[in-house]
Amino acid sequence: SSVSRFLPDPKTVAAKLGVDKGPIHLVEAGLPKQLAELGWKVQFDGHHQFEEIPTEDDPPIGKLKNPRSVSRVCQAVAKVVGDHAKKGQLPLTLGGDHSLAMGTISGTLEKYPDACVIWVDAHADINTAETTDSGNIHGMPASFLLGIGPKVEEFSWVKPLLKPHRIVYIGLRDVDQGERRILREHGIKAFSMHEVDKYGIGRVVEMALDHVNPGRKLPIHLSFDVDALDPSVAPSTGTPVRGGLTFREGHYICEAVYETGCLVALDIMEVNPSLADSESAKQTVAVGCSLARSALGETLL
Numbered sequence: 441s442s443v444s445r446f447l448p449d450p451k452t453v454a455a456k457l458g459v460d461k462g463p464i465h466l467v468e469a470g471l472p473k474q475l476a477e478l479g480w481k482v483q484f485d486g487h488h489q490f491e492e493i494p495t496e497d498d499p500p501i502g503k504l505k506n507p508r509s510v511s512r513v514c515q516a517v518a519k520v521v522g523d524h525a526k527k528g529q530l531p532l533t534l535g536g537d538h539s540l541a542m543g544t545i546s547g548t549l550e551k552y553p554d555a556c557v558i559w560v561d562a563h564a565d566i567n568t569a570e571t572t573d574s575g576n577i578h579g580m581p582a583s584f585l586l587g588i589g590p591k592v593e594e595f596s597w598v599k600p601l602l603k604p605h606r607i608v609y610i611g612l613r614d615v616d617q618g619e620r621r622i623l624r625e626h627g628i629k630a631f632s633m634h635e636v637d638k639y640g641i642g643r644v645v646e647m648a649l650d651h652v653n654p655g656r657k658l659p660i661h662l663s664f665d666v667d668a669l670d671p672s673v674a675p676s677t678g679t680p681v682r683g684g685l686t687f688r689e690g691h692y693i694c695e696a697v698y699e700t701g702c703l704v705a706l707d708i709m710e711v712n713p714s715l716a717d718s719e720s721a722k723q724t725v726a727v728g729c730s731l732a733r734s735a736l737g738e739t740l741l
């Protein structure tokens with residue numbers, strides 16, 4: 441039977457790949473086979489190739505860096521994820537940069553306009569073209585999905601279909617001033633590491649689900665940035681921040697989301713093996729595979 445009551449197709453997961461070397465390592469670590477062993481019909485249609493836009497042809501737009509290549513890749517991912525979702529499959533996107541979530545969540549919302557998003561991350565990724573300091577678009581996807589901030593022509597293809605009460609964060613601990621203001625002004629619910637310490641991960645996940653999916657009637661898109669985990673657990677990632685989720689807390693979130701029976705799309709993002717020594721890279725890849733298995737039904741007993 442299909443894991444989610446929203447997936448007519450019995451347990452078919454379509455593995456998508458990001459733009460980074462991370463996805464290749466996750467696949468080569470055996471993730472497709474591991475998912476097949478969980479009973480999934482895995483459709484892995486190869487590594488997504490994107491022709492690079494040379495940097496000189498992709499100058500910043502305002503502060504935004506590599507806007508054209510990011511937009512092009514995300515738009516392609518939106519189409520492919522949307523197509524898989526419309527076929528009743530569960531798109532699993534392996535990143536790669538979290539800017540890809542503009543594509544994956546757009547794809548999910550096309551099929552499931554009432555889907556809710558559980559965003560697991562050290563960061564809120566909700567800067568606008570105005571509030572961003574870094575100009576790195578991986579810090580902005582949520583603002584485009586929510587339609588917050590000044591219009592950026594390059595990203596006008598991102599339809600603002602996500603509503604503030606349909607997204608909830610878990611794991612925040614490095615949020616910019618401008619993002620704090622946005623979260624507050626839009627009434628967006630966020631469980632930082634402070635709440636994880638205070639209530640424990642079990643209660644936090646329950647409160648997060650109660651907030652975005654009270655009757656567990658809505659489809660869930662889980663977007664998991666591995667930098668939500670403590671750097672001792674997932675060291676090989678772009679923006680590590682101390683004081684993160686333990687190995688078990690991260691896996692508990694995935695197990696609990698799976699148990700709702702509402703999961704329709706999954707992102708495992710920001711695994712970047714080229715950023716650490718090979719031991720740390722291997723450890724991070726293994727955690728990425730393990731999180732995906734937990735979100736797709738691997739239980740402890």
Ligand SMILES: N[C@@]1(C(=O)O)CN(C[C@@H]2CCCCN2)C[C@@H]1CCC[B-](O)(O)O
Pocket residue numbers: 537538539561562563564565567572573574575576578579580614615616665667678679710
């Ligand atoms: N908000 C950020 C942005 O660049 O917009 C700034 N932050 C780094 C910055 C370093 C100095 C102290 C404050 N934090 C990274 C974050 C984006 C993370 C993207 B993700 O996909 O890894 O979540």
Ligand SMILES: [Mn+2]
Pocket residue numbers: 536537538539578678710
């Ligand atoms: Mn990134």
Ligand SMILES: [Mn+2]
Pocket residue numbers: 538561563565578665710
């Ligand atoms: Mn992120």
Ligand SMILES: [Mn+2]
Pocket residue numbers: 561562563665667668679710
């Ligand atoms: Mn992050």
